Amino acid sequence: MFKDLNPILHSQLRLAIVSLLISLQEAEFTYLKEKTKATSGNLSVQLDKLKTEGYIEITKTFRNNYPLTMCKITRKGISAFEEYVEQLKSYINPG
Amino acid sequence: MFKDLNPILHSQLRLAIVSLLISLQEAEFTYLKEKTKATSGNLSVQLDKLKTEGYIEITKTFRNNYPLTMCKITRKGISAFEEYVEQLKSYINPG
DNA sequence: ATAAAGTAGTTTATAAAATAAACAAGTTTA
DNA sequence: TAAACTTGTTTATTTTATAAACTACTTTAT
Numbered sequence: 001m002f003k004d005l006n007p008i009l010h011s012q013l014r015l016a017i018v019s020l021l022i023s024l025q026e027a028e029f030t031y032l033k034e035k036t037k038a039t040s041g042n043l044s045v046q047l048d049k050l051k052t053e054g055y056i057e058i059t060k061t062f063r064n065n066y067p068l069t070m071c072k073i074t075r076k077g078i079s080a081f082e083e084y085v086e087q088l089k090s091y092i093n094p095g
Numbered sequence: 096m097f098k099d100l101n102p103i104l105h106s107q108l109r110l111a112i113v114s115l116l117i118s119l120q121e122a123e124f125t126y127l128k129e130k131t132k133a134t135s136g137n138l139s140v141q142l143d144k145l146k147t148e149g150y151i152e153i154t155k156t157f158r159n160n161y162p163l164t165m166c167k168i169t170r171k172g173i174s175a176f177e178e179y180v181e182q183l184k185s186y187i188n189p190g
Numbered sequence: 191a192t193a194a195a196g197t198a199g200t201t202t203a204t205a206a207a208a209t210a211a212a213c214a215a216g217t218t219t220a
Numbered sequence: 221t222a223a224a225c226t227t228g229t230t231t232a233t234t235t236t237a238t239a240a241a242c243t244a245c246t247t248t249a250t
Contacts, residue, residue: 001130002111010107011237016097019186029199035096042238044200060199065246067198085187091114092180106208124228137209139229155228160217162227196247207236218225 003087006080008053013038013046018081021056021073029069047071055080098182101175103148108133108141113176116151116168124164142166150175 009015016036020027027035033043047069050056055077059070104110111131115122122130128138142164145151150172154165 002107002114005107007236010105012097012100012105013237015186019097030197033198039239040199041201041240044198045237048200065197067245069199088183088187091110092183102207108208125226128227134210135228136211136230139227140208143229160226162216164228192250194247194249197245199243199245201240201242203238203240205236205238207234209232209234211230211232213230214228216226216228218223220221220223 001090003090005087005091006084008049008055009080009084011046013042014050015084017043017046017050017071018055018073018077021071022078022081026070026072029071032071050077053080096185098185100182100186101179103144103150104175104179106141108137109145110179112138112141112145112166113150113168113172116166117173117176121165121167124166127166145172148175 009018013036017032020032020035029043029047032038032047033040036043038046047056047058050071051058053076055074057072057074059072061068061070104113108131112127115127115130124138124142127133127142128135131138133141142151142153145166146153148171150169152167152169154167156163156165
């Protein structure tokens with residue numbers, strides 16, 4: 001009847017992050033922060049969860065002397081997102 | 096870009112409850128418990144939250160000597176659900 | 191050269207939510 | 221009349237989300 005919702009994706013901020021990365025492939029920390037309107041701390045924590053789950057990859061470099069954190073969606077992240085959407089449908093669509 | 100997700104509905108159990116009530120109009124506590132596979136305690140707490148929010152009405156009677164708790168969706172609950180689905184679309188659909 | 195302000199984050203502490211365990215109040219069955 | 225069952229509620233615990241505080245370094249102004 002109701003499929004279990006992937007708890008990693010069933011979070012407003014993590015869902016927004018993954019949603020952005022799905023369409024962009026990759027994005028910078030600061031870009032994600034601006035688009036999601038999250039605080040740095042919250043974003044940092046949620047990115048780490050997504051990374052731990054293998055849904056994104058994080059690479060740290062420098063640009064113009066400043067730290068630059070790049071986040072990239074993985075294949076696992078993409079299919080988890082697609083599954084999550086299917087799970088949601090079991091709640092949204094009657095029957 | 097991303098609409099805020101109604102936190103009352105952005106919960107696996109509460110979403111399942113409301114989803115069921117949307118199609119049935121009303122349902123008994125025990126029925127909801129069976130369909131959602133929730134524990135009684137969890138169901139009790141979440142029904143109370145939905146009631147407090149005005150999304151459902153709860154009426155308590157007896158049937159065959161046993162307590163009978165009936166839950167009914169309200170107009171407010173219906174429109175909150177519809178809004179929630181719209182909010183979700185801003186995450187799911189690119190653009 | 192150095193203090194003040196800014197960038198880009200991380201870590202830790204607090205608040206909120208979900209869940210489970212324990213309890214209540216009765217009913218039925220053996 | 222005791223044991224087991226029904227239908228829940230309340231309280232305690234765990235998990236999760238969020239915010240506050242901190243780190244580390246850079247740039248700008250003095």
